[in-house]
Amino acid sequence: ADWGGHSGSRLGLDIGGTLAKLVFFESEVCPSWCTGRFAEVIKGLGKSKSENPASADYGFSRQGSFWGEQENELCFYDEELQGYFHFLCFRSEQMERFVSLIAAQELHHDIDEIFTTGGGAYKYAALFSEHLGITLKPVDELGVVVKGISWLLKRPISDEVCWLGEEENRTNKTFESECHFIDSSTNHLFPFILVNIGSGVSIVRVDGTDKFERVSGSALGGGTFWGLCNLLCPDCKDFSEASCKAVDGDSSSLNLTVEDIYGGDYELEGGRKLPGSLVASFFAKAGRGGNLHDDAALLHALITMVSQNICQIAFLNSRIQGVTKIVFTGNFLRQNQVARQVIATNMRRVTATSQQGKQLQALFLQHEGYFGALGSFLHNVE
Ligand code: ADP
Known part of the structure; x- marks a missing residue:
């Protein structure tokens, strides 16, 4: 396994119909200028404007602008690989701004390709190659999800x-x-x-x-x-x-419940029952002017x-x-x-x-x- 390779080998992207998800591995064994910078920028993204004034340039506030957020609570250190895994998501439609950020911060220089899943691997391929010279290499969606789950569950993490x-x-x-x-x-x-x-x-x-x-x-x-x-x-x-x-x-x-219709639980044959609190029809009461x-x-x-x-x-x-x-x-x-x-x-x-x-x-x-x-x-x- 090559855990200390160039920066591109430390990234994984999933560009979905709504959200783009980014995983980034920050190696302690083989730090490089670019991966160090990448980690710094990504860590900065999770910070509020007051903590990180530069964030204002990229519209990092949550209300309708660029970023979802960096998931600090999901970040973990892997003892065996000696590095941190960082997680970040933002709305897929903001991909052009993400690419501009990478270009402005000059984070793309030693990245040739990024394995990417989700429809965005195709949709944004030209954007990445034209502006950053990076090839998005599409990988099968379900296969990578299963791969990711199997791998993470083998790590010694007790609260997954x-x-x-x-x-x-x-x-x-x-x-x-x-x-x-x-x-x-x-x-x-x-x-x-x-x-x-x-x-x-x-x-x-x-x-x-x-x-x-x-x-x-x-x-x-x-x-x-x-x-x-x-x-x-x-x-x-x-x-x-x-x-x-x-x-x-x-x-x-x-919502219209079983109780609204029957006045209480509804007894089925064989001793079973539908509890009165069970929703019989979602939003049905709005039809009565709820x-x-x-x-x-x-x-x-x-x-x-x-x-x-x-x-x-x-x-x-x-x-x-x-x-x-x-x-x-x-x-x-x-x-x-x-x-x-x-x-x-x-x-x-x-x-x-x-x-x-x-x-x-x-x-x-x-x-x-x-x-x-x-x-x-x-x-x-x-
Ligand atoms: P996809 O790959 O299709 O984008 P995700 O697993 O990323 O799928 O899930 C997208 C869904 O996650 C959205 O439809 C919404 O229900 C939910 N969601 C969670 N966080 C956000 C967010 N910040 N903005 C929009 N939707 C969000």
Whole structure:
């Protein structure tokens, strides 16, 4: 493995339909002028304007401008490789500004090529070659995601894979307190169903690093949520703000529940029942002139609707495939407590009420949106 090569070999890119994800390896063993500079610039991107006045030049504020953010909490030091992995994302449509930044900071001089996944590997190929002389080398999307997951799960990281406990009190419990980590370096996860929730959803059966098959998908994904969010809550310009607001939302004024229809739980034959709190129809109450001016309620309903639908498709595919572990990834889950909780709770409910098969387990990964970029990066060094 070449961990100390030129700068291009220390980058991985995933340019998706909504977000561009960048992974950058900062080697302590073979630092070079360019990689040192790259790390410096990338680390600076995560800082606010007051911490890093230069950031103003590139429009680093979150509101509608260049950057998403550098994910400081995802950055880790790898003892064996002796270096830091940095993670950064920004909106794909800002690619021209990203290329200008690379050119202005002269970071491209010893980069010939970057392994890149996602549609942007094709869409932005000419931009990179004309302005930076860099060749974007396209790599297969699902293959790199699986590669990235397999590789990261073999690292001695204790807090990558988690499942969520029962939700007891939505207002008082934080995400961390409900998260139970699994040591993935000793318990390998194969086979599992991978549900990658990006702009759209891909569902993949994964039996090993090189053995996987796309089995299903859905066009009702993170992009659907974000698009509807912009239409219904135009004041909410930031994804993190939207997902945080949703946590306190009460969508009972919008969604029609089993209780609204039956006055309580609905008893099914065989002693099973549909709980009164179960949503029977999302947004149906808005059809009766329900309250459409409560952003938190709207956001809660939107996230729940998208997450529950994906969970149901994931459940059915897991049953068809006879696989009990379901791993959810993709940036729709990024800092999205409501989505994770809805998926975890719903998965428990559907497997408990289904009469056949074993309990299915919904698992979440901390680097959820970065496996494509990480897998692309690994193409350079393996
Ligand atoms: P893609 O590769 O299709 O861009 P991602 O895995 O990056 O997919 O996920 C994109 C989704 O992540 C968006 O549709 C949205 O739901 C969510 N998301 C998370 N952070 C942001 C952000 N800062 N801006 C827009 N969407 C975001």
